[in-house]
Amino acid sequence: MRLNSGILAVLIISLFALGIGGTMAFNLWHTESSKNPVLIKEGEFAGLPNPSDIRGSYTLEDISNAFNIPINDLAQAFGVSENKAAFQVKQLEEIYENTLKDFEIGTDSVRLFTALYLGLPHTAESTTALPQTALDLLVAKNKINDIKAAEFQKISFDLTNIQKQDSETSNTHDSTLEDRTIKGKTTFYDLISWGVSQREIEEVVGEKIVSGSTTIRDWAMKKNLEFLDYKEKLQQLVDKTEP
Amino acid sequence: MAKDKKKSARIRLVVQILFFLVVTLIVTAHNLVEIGVEIPLIGSASIHSICPFGGVVSIYEFFVSGSFVKKIHESSFILMAIVFLLSLLAGPVFCGWVCPFGSFQEWIAKLGKKIFKKRFNHFIPYKIDKYLRFLRYVVLVWVIYMTATSGQLLFQNIDPFYTLFNFYTSEMAISGYIVFGVIVVLGFFVERPFCKYACPYGALLGIFNLFRLFGIKRNAATCIDCKACDKICPMNIPISDKSTIRNHQCITCMKCSSEQSCPVPDTLNLEAGKAKKEAKDDAA
Numbered sequence: 001m002r003l004n005s006g007i008l009a010v011l012i013i014s015l016f017a018l019g020i021g022g023t024m025a026f027n028l029w030h031t032e033s034s035k036n037p038v039l040i041k042e043g044e045f046a047g048l049p050n051p052s053d054i055r056g057s058y059t060l061e062d063i064s065n066a067f068n069i070p071i072n073d074l075a076q077a078f079g080v081s082e083n084k085a086a087f088q089v090k091q092l093e094e095i096y097e098n099t100l101k102d103f104e105i106g107t108d109s110v111r112l113f114t115a116l117y118l119g120l121p122h123t124a125e126s127t128t129a130l131p132q133t134a135l136d137l138l139v140a141k142n143k144i145n146d147i148k149a150a151e152f153q154k155i156s157f158d159l160t161n162i163q164k165q166d167s168e169t170s171n172t173h174d175s176t177l178e179d180r181t182i183k184g185k186t187t188f189y190d191l192i193s194w195g196v197s198q199r200e201i202e203e204v205v206g207e208k209i210v211s212g213s214t215t216i217r218d219w220a221m222k223k224n225l226e227f228l229d230y231k232e233k234l235q236q237l238v239d240k241t242e243p
Numbered sequence: 244m245a246k247d248k249k250k251s252a253r254i255r256l257v258v259q260i261l262f263f264l265v266v267t268l269i270v271t272a273h274n275l276v277e278i279g280v281e282i283p284l285i286g287s288a289s290i291h292s293i294c295p296f297g298g299v300v301s302i303y304e305f306f307v308s309g310s311f312v313k314k315i316h317e318s319s320f321i322l323m324a325i326v327f328l329l330s331l332l333a334g335p336v337f338c339g340w341v342c343p344f345g346s347f348q349e350w351i352a353k354l355g356k357k358i359f360k361k362r363f364n365h366f367i368p369y370k371i372d373k374y375l376r377f378l379r380y381v382v383l384v385w386v387i388y389m390t391a392t393s394g395q396l397l398f399q400n401i402d403p404f405y406t407l408f409n410f411y412t413s414e415m416a417i418s419g420y421i422v423f424g425v426i427v428v429l430g431f432f433v434e435r436p437f438c439k440y441a442c443p444y445g446a447l448l449g450i451f452n453l454f455r456l457f458g459i460k461r462n463a464a465t466c467i468d469c470k471a472c473d474k475i476c477p478m479n480i481p482i483s484d485k486s487t488i489r490n491h492q493c494i495t496c497m498k499c500s501s502e503q504s505c506p507v508p509d510t511l512n513l514e515a516g517k518a519k520k521e522a523k524d525d526a527a
């Protein structure tokens with residue numbers, strides 16, 4: 001049996017057409033990411049999906065499916081209000097481009113959030129930041145303890161008013177407070193990051209702290225309490241800790 | 244007769260142009276989508292997702308972890324299967340008919356032929372050259388090893404195929420431009436330098452030459468030993484003393500065949516089954 005150029009040409013084109021068309025018909029033709037993160041290969045978490053493998057093209061729905069995290073938690077953490085399922089995490093990079101001075105909110109932020117949410121390992125990049133809403137959600141859902149919360153507060157930023165604020169002031173924990181003095185902008189997290197334990201704070205305020213990112217003044221105003229009283233008491237706790 | 248020969252050569256050129264255009268269109272659409280411009284009706288696959296070699300480097304990762312190497316998708320696996328099937332039938336037709344970078348090098352060769360005339364593609368003595376051709380297997384092993392251990396497409400940084408379609412994007416590494424430049428310059432002296440010495444995918448597909456179903460077969464009984472086939476072969480394969488071409492470098496371009504260069508009809512063909520000479524020998 002012999003093939004000439006004409007037959008060979010037809011064979012080549014039809015094999016490509018049939019192969020691609022056929023797999024398309026069975027919905028097997030995907031030129032986008034497979035959306036299945038690799039599994040962790042070794043150690044305690046071997047066999048679980050690896051948050052470090054989340055890619056920019058993953059949508060919140062993909063992550064929700066792959067990691068079994070409610071889509072609403074992801075959306076709330078990253079402030080996505082519309083079209084949640086189809087939101088690709090790389091869009092975060094565009095939305096928050098240049099909003100933070102030395103930090104970035106992007107795909108790696110989602111990796112970090114997912115890892116913290118599930119207690120899985122992930123080494124975030126040194127410039128990766130979290131939205132404050134993400135950290136609040138992790139705390140509210142008891143996904144991380146207060147020591148970790150204080151640690152991650154350093155890289156968490158309030159992005160709700162980002163358009164109005166520049167990157168310096170968008171930082172809700174007032175990192176400029178080198179003198180560790182409680183001011184109107186000081187949050188409960190700031191206290192924790194200064195070394196005061198959550199339990200000590202809760203003893204002073206007489207209740208559980210629900211949102212660490214609330215400023216102490218806002219909390220007092222909401223409760224109809226005198227900010228200055230609490231400021232003084234909490235300041236004493238701060239002063240007791242080593243800087 | 245001469246008209247038929249030209250027609251046969253033209254058929255392959257049309258297929259080459261077709262695939263070149265399709266790939267250009269798809270990759271351009273992808274790069275435009277990245278910057279927010281969408282071309283309607285055209286898919287926006289990245290070059291990785293439509294590169295069958297991506298499927299190859301991804302095999303290891305796929306079986307170990309059930310996932311693809313970063314940037315490689317199911318489509319690469321499907322294309323890989325199509326190309327393997329074609330290769331099983333007729334050898335590396337992908338190289339000779341489909342690969343846009345192979346076609347690109349062939350078009351540069353047209354200029355090289357104009358400049359160097361008969362000397363083009365004959366600068367390196369074949370005695371040495373035939374060993375140099377095994378270099379691409381070194382590249383193949385290296386690429387598969389590096390990709391499998393890192394899970395990243397490291398070859399992208401030097402892949403001239405990638406450069407050809409992405410030279411204007413920010414994803415380009417400087418090493419990519421350098422390798423590309425070297426290959427273009429070499430292409431004026433040697434036909435398909437990348438295919439011959441460096442292409443890992445060509446290396447892999449070349450293996451199919453050893454057992455392909457339809458092979459280039461010479462009928463020794465009618466051959467007049469004019470060596471026209473040897474002279475025309477872009478891969479410098481000695482054809483006129485073989486009954487079946489099993490050389491790992493053949494790309495099934497059909498240039499040697501009686502359809503195109505061999506002056507004797509029905510003497511050099513792409514055929515399944517035993518070469519005529521061998522068949523006769525068997526009968527005897």
Ligand code: SF4
Binds near residue numbers: 459475488
């Ligand atoms: S000229 Fe013949 S032997 Fe040489 S690559 Fe083309 S088909 Fe193969």
Ligand code: SF4
Binds near residue numbers: 483
């Ligand atoms: S071109 Fe044809 S006739 Fe001439 S040597 Fe090759 S096979 Fe024989």
